[in-house]
Amino acid sequence: MKSVRTIRRRDCEPGSDWPDSVPPLLRRIYAARGAYGLHLARPRLADLLPPDALGGLGTATGLLIDAIANDRHIVIVGDFDCDGATACAVGVRGLRMLGARHVSYAVPNRMVHGYGLSVALVDELAALSPDLLVTVDHGIACHTGIAAAKARGWRVLVTDHHLPGERLPPADAIVNPNLPGDAFPSKMLAGVGVMFYVLLAVRRALREADRLPSEPDLAALLDLVAVGTVADLVPLDANNRALVSAGLRRLRAGQGCAGLNALIEVAGREASRLTASDIGFALAPRINAAGRLEHMALGIECLLSDDPRQARELAEILHGINAERQGLQQNMVDDAEALLQRAGIAHGNMPAGLCLYDGEWHPGVVGLVASKLKERTHRPTIAFAPSEPGSGSLRGSARSIPGFHIRDALAAVDAAHPGLIERFGGHAMAAGLSLQAASLDAFRAAFAAAAERLLLPEMLMDEVLSDGELDGTEFTRENAVALRDGGPWGQGYQEPVFDGEFDVLAWRVVGEKHLKVELGRGALRLNGIHFGGWDGAEPAARLRIAYRLEPDDYRGGQAIQLVIVHAEPA
Structure with a gap:
């Protein structure tokens, strides 16, 4: 299969429902993206979708209000990417604002615990004696970990946005806009957005019960919501744009948390001119670097710090880790391109789906390698590395092209070859999976066959x-x-x-x-x-x-x- 890169012009009919303050050029840009009016082009916080339609909110708020009222120990269980880190910080900060006195957090170590709320992480959390676990940006696929937590007598609230499998985990409550039948109009919330909506619902319930001594300003968390939403590459529908716009306004005004302000400085950006692109290319990589090469607790501590000096020290550590990550990533991308050359795969005769592996690669960076190779080849790409040095288990990260649903492709492989993939999860454009090294060749053939079957010719038109x-x-x-x-x-x-x-x-x-x-x-x-x-x-x-x-x-x-x-x- 051969891909072709072309330039295609959008249809641009701006219409007439615009105030004079919007330049004609911007009217044309907005209209080309389906925004025919200022309320769609620049949605405000007042335009946010209400949380009512989110399934599971009633039970979730009940769990949290009970924990707050009875001073139970709430542990926010984060994830090792930027969305998970910001969601964790939003959860900790927000619950404290709502009156919780006993809130802490935990985050898995990629090399020790694996992904999400695993049994190994639950065993470690026992030392904290939690009463309620709240997962952020994960949990929907953590069946065994949640079962292990429940067996210890803990309650579990899952907040997530990833697509569920055929069955749901045994949590006490699940809030996820992508559950089957969930009526929330926007399915695009990032994990941090889901946690923010849970906090909105808790605040409203406390207010209605006259149990708020003072009204906490949850808008103060929107700087973190903006960073996590942009970093996770979820589509910026009108609801997400309202969240991100509000967060950017806070950051530009110097009202961000100390950690984000410090990250802006070490990244050499000007806060007053900060854009979503700066978040994606400067702030998010520095937060992500901790989870990729060290421990995401570094990133979360930076986001939770209210001491500018401490935040600056942590931001500089993250900056250094990110520099290390950049060098490692470049070496791995070079290795991947050499693998393609040695396999005789030229751009004109490339298979429908790429599956790459090197025993020396770092599992925390394979997602970036897959992304780079996907951009260069315009092919769905999966990069694998040993779960840990010398391990017979492989961890893979997949990235896709528009129109090709990578999680559905993995589900198709799993259905056709039961047991080949140990576990997988994700969404349309990105996914993760694990399998045994001995199964790699069989998986590579199965994935290539699935991609050949599912990849339509028009998907190979790499359009600008x-x-x-x-x-x-x-x-x-x-x-x-x-x-x-x-x-x-x-x-x-x-x-x-x-x-x-x-x-x-x-x-x-x-x-x-x-x-x-x-x-x-x-x-x-x-x-x-x-x-x-x-x-x-x-x-x-x-x-x-x-x-x-x-x-x-x-x-x-x-x-x-x-x-x-x-x-x-x-």
Whole structure:
């Protein structure tokens, strides 16, 4: 199967229901994403969906209110990614705001406990003597761990957003918008969003029972909600955009928690201009790095700290771990590309699904390797590593392309070959799984066959969606700033991209793999940068490019630049 990368323009009919404060260019961008009016383009907190339709909320709030009233020990059980870490911090902070006096947290160690609430983690939690466990961003697949917790007499509340399997775990309550029959209109909440909604429901129940001595401002948690939502790459539907927008406003105003403020500083970002992209590429990787290479407790402690000095120290540790992760990731990506070359897999004869393994890879980084190879090959990709050095058990991380539901593909393999996969879970674009090393070849063949059967030809069209061409008068700093601040942009609500043909007036290589260009169109002269765009060959004299229009803060003043995302000879 062969994939083809093309530029396709969106249909852009802006309509007329816009206030004068919205520039015409933004009206066109919003409308192309289905937002025909300011209330959809920039939803507010007042537009949030009410929690009422979330299944399981009544039982969940009852468990938490009982625990708060009777000073029971609540343990928030986090996960080792950014969504799980922020959800854990939101749970701890929020319950304390609501009057809980005995709240602590635990998070599995990837190398010791495996994923989620495992039996091994339950055994370790016994030392804390919990009364109520609250899982965040996981739990829906933790059948044995929850059963072990229940056997000890603990209550268990699952808050999760991942797709459930055929049966549900034996928890006392489950809140998950993706349960069968759940009536909550948005299925896109991240784990941190689900936990935030649970807190909203608890606050309302306490208020109605006249058991709130003072009204806690849960909006103070939205900085964390925004970071976890963006980091988990859930689609930014109107509800998620309202959450993320509110969180970004807090961060831009310097009202974020001490840990996030410190992470913004060590990442070299300007808080007042922070975007969802900065969260995705600067803050989230530093939080995630702790769970990948060390222990996510470092990341959670940073997010829970109210001491700016301590938060800065923890942020610097996370910054250093992330630098280590970047080097390890690059080595593993290089190894993966070498594996493809040794297997004789060229871009034109690539199998429908890629399955890669190296005994020296780190299990905490395989997801990033799968993501990079998926981007470069436009194929569903799974990368495996030993669960721990020398182990016969493998841990895999899968990443997919639009239209190909990776969890459903794994379910199809599991149904056709019972016992081949030990466990799996996830959603449309990302999933995780484990299996025995001896089963890898059989799984590779089964996955390739499933991908061949399920992958439709149109899915291999690697399209760069463009919002059309900008005319010469639209290349302004004002438009660049309006585009930057007009989001939040992200998964399912893509950042604006334009296309056009330009003459290449000058070019040079920067940082060994990036291409800096001066572009011309008539009398217009523009600076452009193509990250990762140097392939060893001189660029064509005339290019058709897809690009983002951004302020050039390095040059300052009225400077702008085109950030090229795709280039082809014109």
